[in-house]
Amino acid sequence: MSINVLIDVDYNPHDRCIYLYLLNGLIKDRNFKPYFYVDAPIEDIKKYLEKNHKELLYHIEKLETIERAMIDRNLKGRNRIIKKTLTKVVVKYPKDVPKLRVLRELGEIYEHDIPFTKRYLIDNDIIPMIYYRNIEDKEREIVGNEIPELKAVAFDMEVYCEGREPVPDRDPILMVSFYSQGMKKVLSYKPFEHEYLELVENEKELIKRVVKILKDYDLIYTYNGDNFDFPYLVKRAKYLGVNIPLDIRISRGGMHLRSYIPGKIHIDLYPIVRRTLNLSKYKLEDVCYELFGVRKLEVGHRNISKLWKEEDRNLVEYSFQDAYYTYLVGEYFLPLEVMFSRIVNQTPFEVCRMSSSQMVEYLLLRYSYRKNFLAPNRPSEEEYKRRLNEYYEGGYVKEPIRGIHENIVSMDFRSLYPSIIISYNISPDTIDCECCEGESEKIHGHWFCRRRRGLIPEVLYKLIERRKEIKKKLKRIDRNSSHYSLLDYEQRSLKVLANSHYGYLAYPRARWYSKECAEVITYLGRMFIQKTIEEGERYGFKVIYADTDGLYVTMDGIKSKEELLERTYEFLREINKKLPKNMELEFEGYYKRGLFVTKKKYALIDENGKIIIKGLELVRRDWSNIAKKTQREVLKALLEKGNIKMAKDIIINTIEDLRKGRINKEDLIIYTQITKDISQYKTTAPHVEVAKKILRNGGRLKVGDVIGYIITSGSKPISERAELPEDAENYDVNYYIDNQVLPPVIRIMEALGISKEELKSESRQSTLQDFFRI
DNA sequence: GCGGACTGCTTACCT
């Protein structure tokens, strides 16, 4: 009995076949060949190639006439499913597909841009990252849902750099650290005093040793290894003339690099962290603090060379910690990525580098293949630009009743958009179908097929049903068991994927793009939330606020929390009776008090004193810490104690501290992301000016980097006074008082009906009770 | 020439 796991798929160019890398072993599949479709008869293709591209004939394995279902749109905009006859062009090698795209001269070509290994996983029934019995058989059988026990290692490199960006043909690799279960190691060719240090002779030996260690592992975690560690290692090895006995493939994927090692899973945590966490900065230190609350040893790139020269053991410790924490972050994210890999049916290496829209697309490609549908082509650049200019209306947001409210209940629609898609069968292949015209109800100018379930509703239904099953199971089992956490990861990944489908439909680069579908979905969403608000008001609720799929309500004259909840549940029963199947309005939470400032900006406190904050400055990274801290404390005073005097005192004390210079530099930094190439900016803005300064001084800067700066004193525009924290020798007291600390707290106080002027005369002792007579 | 009102660009949040 053999139990095994598929961890990677690669096309081996020497062997000219698919390699299925298993946890233990390798399967070669010589039978699967690359292919695509052409809308032209076999004979025409043959004639055309004979005449124009004789050399390409050799690359063709075979030509086959096949039928695929596709959507046919007539001049009146009605759609129907037709059986399209196409030629399947099967070629010898993956590289032949791009060459044979010349056949588009004869007719539309389809599915010509699906990478071969991905194609393999779409067409074949084998799931990565799951234990199989008899994996090599067609009758392979899944055994358990555990995360495969892979030999995992984290690695990190330190490189010499003198202020500027390190260059491979100048700056050497100094040390390389590893962490794995049972291995703590820092390689270097300088003798540091440290227990984990392994001394090697020189840099060449260091590189050889690194590769030798990496070869032993299935799973490699890095932090920015795609763009830095691996490319640098490879370039440096080349420069030094070291032969690396490991196939490290660096390729370009859009703006970024990818570092792939066949048969291994390289997980670069940096892109995952960027996608998943919302932080001010994304250094490993910041991630550690966010995830584990641990303050990791920080050195700063500019000091590495100094510590190296001084043979400071702290460099070894720092380097080791990089590997160690990379490993921990890796363990943290692995299960979720494994679940994505299984659901999307692509390798973990690929899935880790996919955006949610790409995952949706591969999921759809698989279903469409199974149903014998032809996948729509990706849009041309012109089509993409046309789509970019298409606008439509989104969710409904109700203007909140500003101020403090007590006894608040929130309710929301469980997965509003997915449930609308399923309930109304909204899909590019069901919209405005010929077969149901006049029969199927017209919604916002469109109707949807009643005879056949659409691709997207079908995929969503499967995802949601699977998630329901899991949630049912979760209720029955012990929260602390490993089984529980596995299922929890699975249901989380299912939720992410289900929620990405609506956005995908409106994404201009999507194959299954349909602005019309997206438009109907939001239309129905607006209808449901507005109807719910109306019904709620009719029922006796005061609707404080609503946004897209949820609402906050109170009820005047209510005596207790229990009474409110009772009324809420009764309301929910009534509403849910009227809603379509698959749709449900749910109780979300009870809050003893809440402060609503504007649309998208409010704060709530529950019975346990837990404070929830949405949209306010204090949850935004582009406000200084001092401004955020002050707002948080003011809010706390108001929500917990209802004490306005206390709030005023906090503000006055902060201003005093700012005037007296009693503020940490850290607390003055404002973080702003660079979202495009510096030359693309049309206006002068503080973060852009600082970015220009960094570039002028030979610094490295990428799109997506977050810049921190402090506003220094002077009378010129703010942009000209923004300095990097390390360069800032003073700060503009008045700017921090008038433009940072005060506006956020004033907005809160004004929501309570306290004017700026009143705030300034802080003498009167007062509480919220005075204002609202609670 | 001055200062407030307004606009466009930009960011980061909410759902």
Added chain:
DNA sequence: ACAGGTAAGCAGTCCGCG
């Protein structure tokens, strides 16, 4: 490099005033 809705800051321009 999934969507639209939203608040808000900064820089620059407009506009009325006199």
